[in-house]
Amino acid sequence: QESVMRIEAGLSTYEKELALMGEDYQDIFRQQVRESAEREKAGLSRPVWIAQAYQQQIAESRRPEEETTPRET
Numbered sequence: 001q002e003s004v005m006r007i008e009a010g011l012s013t014y015e016k017e018l019a020l021m022g023e024d025y026q027d028i029f030r031q032q033v034r035e036s037a038e039r040e041k042a043g044l045s046r047p048v049w050i051a052q053a054y055q056q057q058i059a060e061s062r063r064p065e066e067e068t069t070p071r072e073t
Contacts, residue, residue: 001015001057003020005057005061008057008058008061015028019063
C-alpha cells in the first residue's frame with residue numbers, strides 16, 4: 001500500500017518500487033497485459049478486489065489534501 005501511495009503521489013515510480021521487490025517492472029507490465037487480454041478473451045472482468053483496493057488507495061491519498069485545502073464559501 002505504501003508503494004501505491006508513493007507512486008500516486010509522484011514520489012516514486014513503478015520501476016523503483018518493483019526493483020525493491022526484486023522484480024523488473026517491464027516484465028510485470030507485460031505479464032499484466034497478457035493476463036488482462038486472457039481475462040477479456042474469456043469474458044471475465046477484473047477481479048472486484050483490484051478495483052476496490054485501487055479506489056481506496058486513491059481516496060486515502062487525496063484525503064490529506066482535501067482536509068488542508070481551504071473551502072470557498
